[in-house]
Amino acid sequence: MPKVSEDYKERKRESLLESALKCFGEKGYQSTTMDDIVAYSNTSKGLIYNYFKSKEELYLTLMEERTNRTFKNLKERFEKFSTAKEKIEELFRIYKDKELTEDWRKLIRVHMEFWIISPRQENTNEIMSNRYKQYRDFLVQIIDEGKNAGEIKKEVQSDIVASIFWAFIDGTCLHYSVVGENYSYMEQFNKTEEMIMKYILTT
């Protein structure tokens, strides 16, 4: 029977991760110091080490949990749709609905940085490769369903198209996060959607 409830600890942990995310978004992983996170989270240095055994672990945990949750949300969001067309439209809608704030641009950079850092460590490279495949296969499945339902042309190569889709998403987000204001974010999504749909749909 702990002095402090499990629930409290969990909330503390979340709050630390939250703070870390903010700081990483501001300065990047390397440039963010533990002191930055301490300052932002209004706790103490020692406390962070009770929850995470190193800055790196904090970072990896943060990114791990974020990607998992995002992917989980993604899947849930799709349960209510039945046709492939609707699902793909929903996929685009996710990104078209984003609020184009500075905060989001920072978030993008945190994730992009993680992509880039990951191949430099034996461990994370594997994780990220799998993550990529997870996302790709998620879309592959949708496309395949579409093919079976006659919505999507049989000759479409599901994995290639899926891969192209995510490449476009990440490329666009990357550019937007750098260029900002003057980037034709929304128009690009609309046009790309049009182009891809025209390319794969039977009608």
Added chain:
Amino acid sequence: MPKVSEDYKERKRESLLESALKCFGEKGYQSTTMDDIVAYSNTSKGLIYNYFKSKEELYLTLMEERTNRTFKNLKERFEKFSTAKEKIEELFRIYKDKELTEDWRKLIRVHMEFWIISPRQENTNEIMSNRYKQYRDFLVQIIDEGKNAGEIKKEVQSDIVASIFWAFIDGTCLHYSVVGENYSYMEQFNKTEEMIMKYILTT
């Protein structure tokens, strides 16, 4: 060994930049130490500071020169082509011709890292935004020429398509640099080319 030719100094400088690039590719900008670069370039710590006044300047110079040179090469490569179709095919060819080596993946990451770091510094953000526009406008011009020549549909929005093109390129490179071996790099370029061409060409 002073009183050395300008040529000698230029080569030294190049060699330092070369070494730095290698090291940044290996560990990233922040994690690369001046000692790493010293070790790799077989020189001494002090010497680097005769050529670049700080690690940051070395980095910025490196990235600046690389991007400039790349863009210049890009333009030159296109002089021998006359139609828009040929030019766009050439653009794809550049990337399809890349040797898919570990070295190139590292190179991609160096450039991606620079994209991400840039918004965190007043100065570089501007530079990178302009760089992006340079590349985009380069393609915009080609598309516009194509429209005038009747090769490309009048209703195509040049800037949006150009922007989509580069988003796809960078997204694909980013993913490839992380996923590596099992990434369907070549097929994606082929399909994307097909898709885009079908989308914009009149015939």
Added chain:
Amino acid sequence: MPKVSEDYKERKRESLLESALKCFGEKGYQSTTMDDIVAYSNTSKGLIYNYFKSKEELYLTLMEERTNRTFKNLKERFEKFSTAKEKIEELFRIYKDKELTEDWRKLIRVHMEFWIISPRQENTNEIMSNRYKQYRDFLVQIIDEGKNAGEIKKEVQSDIVASIFWAFIDGTCLHYSVVGENYSYMEQFNKTEEMIMKYILTT
């Protein structure tokens, strides 16, 4: 060993300043390294930076506090005297009572060095000029009181004499700190006192 009393921290701070003073006395400001101070104070490099954000700040703080305290002590010491003659005698006594140790000679040099360094920095020059005027005016006031009381000749120029007094003090200390043993420190103070008194007193 955190959560430490303010008092503890204050003592730590004092002890660091103390150590720094010792080291500066030994080698001078520039030649003293942070490692010297660390070694002398039995702490760690990082800790010093918790209290002072740079070597320079440590130095300036040290000198600032020392001069302030000295001047404060000076003033207090004079409260119990009423006539100008007594006060001036007391002024001389301060210096005549000094123990002529190697430690004191080092201390002199630290202060002299600060005088000399100060004009090279925008900021400190102003401070030191004011310090000088503070000391001078302190004596000017005593002399003026003496004039009003009829102790000191009306025609004496207070500021000039005050300035001469401090010039003599610093000159003597400077020479003593260099020449050491064989310097006729005490006799000089006695004779100068005699000479100045004869020059300004009415009787």
Added chain:
Amino acid sequence: MPKVSEDYKERKRESLLESALKCFGEKGYQSTTMDDIVAYSNTSKGLIYNYFKSKEELYLTLMEERTNRTFKNLKERFEKFSTAKEKIEELFRIYKDKELTEDWRKLIRVHMEFWIISPRQENTNEIMSNRYKQYRDFLVQIIDEGKNAGEIKKEVQSDIVASIFWAFIDGTCLHYSVVGENYSYMEQFNKTEEMIMKYILTT
């Protein structure tokens, strides 16, 4: 038979010392780099080491020669005077005739710095102590002559008064070099002269 005349080398040497003096005046001994001196003297780094085997030697040589020359000039200047009174007046005149420029203030600081640095090295401390005695004894001799001639009171302690004189000189110069513009340099010399003369002269 050297390729380059001895005369040329001597002038080069002088010019290097001259440049060093300028630089030391600007930044102080420690903060002046060999590069500073090279830049100021329009020569090369290697060349300096042909003339002086280290920065320290350059510094010591400079200070040595300057003090020697100054002392030599001092003595010569006095040959044309016969009475002690005239000589002491001349001594004061030397300082009263100084042009109160920023350059001179820098010069003072170079010399003061040398005083302070000297006790920290076995070698220079001895030199400076002797230098001090040289100057003191020079004045002692004048005073003694004055006593013999009946100009100066027999009971005056020559060495103490001489020492006081130089203490006053250096103290005044030190303060002037720091305080600058608003320092009553000239008036102090006048008054001090008056005071000392009154104190020692028989009439």
Added chain:
DNA sequence: AATGAATGAGGGTTCATTCAT
């Protein structure tokens, strides 16, 4: 559990000195 003082390895940078040309 929570704190934050303490640690010290390691990083970027400087600069006196050397020596090949």
Added chain:
DNA sequence: CATGAATGAACCCTCATTCAT
């Protein structure tokens, strides 16, 4: 002779991590 590129020890400072309280 003169040059200035090259060297590397040494410096100041940062910051992830520890641990006494």
